[in-house]
Amino acid sequence: MPYDPSAFPPFAVTVDLVVLTVRRDALCALVVRRGEQPYQGRWALPGGFVRADEDLTAAAARELAEETGLCVHDRHSPAPGSSPTGAHLEQLATYGDPKRDPRMRVVSVAHLALAPDLPAPRAGGDANQARWAPVGLLLGKEADAHGEDQSGQLAFDHTQILADGVERARSKIEYSSLATAFCPPEFTVGELRRVYEAVWGVALDPRNFHRKVTGTPGFLVPTGGTTTRQGGRPAQLFRAGGATLLNPPMLRPEV
Amino acid sequence: MPYDPSAFPPFAVTVDLVVLTVRRDALCALVVRRGEQPYQGRWALPGGFVRADEDLTAAAARELAEETGLCVHDRHSPAPGSSPTGAHLEQLATYGDPKRDPRMRVVSVAHLALAPDLPAPRAGGDANQARWAPVGLLLGKEADAHGEDQSGQLAFDHTQILADGVERARSKIEYSSLATAFCPPEFTVGELRRVYEAVWGVALDPRNFHRKVTGTPGFLVPTGGTTTRQGGRPAQLFRAGGATLLNPPMLRPEV
DNA sequence: GCAAAAGTGTTTTTGCTACACCCATGC
DNA sequence: GCATGGGTGTAGCAAAAACACTTTTGC
DSSP states (O other): OOOGGSSOOOOEEEEEEEEEEETTTTEEEEEEESSSSSSSTTEEOOEOOOOOOOOOOHHHHHHHHHOOOOOOTTTTSOTTTSSSSSEEEEEEEOOOOOTSSSSSSSEEEEEEEEEEOOOOOOOTTTTOOOOEEHHHHHHTTTTGGGGGSSSSSOOOTHHHHHHHHHHHHHHHHHHBBBGGSSOOSSBHHHHHHHHHHHTTTTTHHHHHHHHHHSSSSEEEEEEEEOOOOTTSEEEEEEEEOSSOBSSSOOOOOOO | OOGGGGSSSOEEEEEEEEEEEEEETEEEEEEEEEOOOSTTTEEEOOOOEEOOOHHHHHHHHHHHHHHHOEEOOOOOOTTTTSSSSSEEEEEEEOOOOSSSSSSSSSSEEEEEEOOOOOOOOOOEEETTEEEEEEEEHHHTGGGGGTTTTTSSOOSSHHHHHHHHHHHHHHHHHHHSGGGGGGGGGGGOOHHHHHHHHHTTTSSOOOHHHHHHHHHSSSTEEEEEEEOOTTSSSEEEEEEOOOOOSSSSOOOOOOO
């Protein structure tokens, strides 16, 4: 049977981004205000159409750069002249409910990006508003208690996508060195611990945490420098080591 | 800016299936012989186009039923009148390299299915050949040593998709009860252990394994029956319990 | 009896928790 | 001095590894 272009229906393919960071000890996600219908005025995840000759990962990296100025940073071979701050980027999942976009059939390949704390989100090419919002508010775990300005749910199925992305990040920092993607290039053990505490929403024992991360070979590499930016006794500075898998994993306390 | 259909390029969207089972103590994947160009005559993963009004998961379930006769089995609310053997189905990842299909731009949403040992694959609607092949051969870990009839690599990027699916299965049985999806409705602890050994390719201590799985609350439920189908002393029969998460996880030995 | 697989008991070792305690800075 | 966060030592406990041993079938 020869190739027949009428044998399959055409789809629009987009990428949506769950961009997470830790700001003021809270896990935050990047959201943009929609300027057009549908869901005009509602907050949504950043994203856009995949171009005709563009790989999915490339489309996600392009959208990430457009929205945040971040360049994707391959943690194994950091490009020497790359942007000041790198980010982790990975595919999350694909959402293709026939009714998820009222205009047409859109399949969205969601990606998860983890970034260090950034100065402030810059407006996208469309001059959309953009901001960091605590995921606790966006996911409505405690929204009722505050009477917030969140304009309710995110657009489309983005609340579900965000929840899936947050869950991925929460579980993946257990057994990988991914939490270092939330930190600046050099960081202290205490700063890394506060990342875990913000992402998991729990308190960890500083002493045991220190022993665990410094005792795992290849996880952290001391740079030799120290800092007192957190106050108290000077703390050693570290870079992320080559090890990407944590074995045994970091244990997330029961909630 | 109003909606402009010319603003985005059209894509074809397909689902591809990594269907795994354990046969004769080996992890096997379902492959079909391609009857048309490109890659005519090569083995490939089963799959097909997503229909215009079909959810991605529904498309994967339809393809799975067409190729194997398996119905997807929701392990939490098994349909009373459903097919004799159920299967686990979940989304794996999405593959969208612009050059992955020479004919046109195709984005494939790969799914992972786990099934108990089946009699024999039946031919698909297109009367294609279908067979179970050990993943060790398909992934070429030891292909050279045998001079096999595998006709080399799988079509398209299916070798990569298969590798990703196998890796997902290997890691997910560590911390979930997914391994029971490879077993018949009633099974012994020894049969479950042989599933782990086949998927991981390692030998496990039968005594410690027994203690571990029977000691995890909610994982296994004794049915009261026994069997000697494996020889030796009669073994208790179990069904999969309600627990889907294993905590603490099953530990995969170092290789 | 013998082989084979199921199942239990016991010791060793590993790694996490909890908490006492000391260190080095800013103020 | 005192507060703050950084870092080490150690006892107790939970669970995994390793392995001896008994049980119940088929032949």
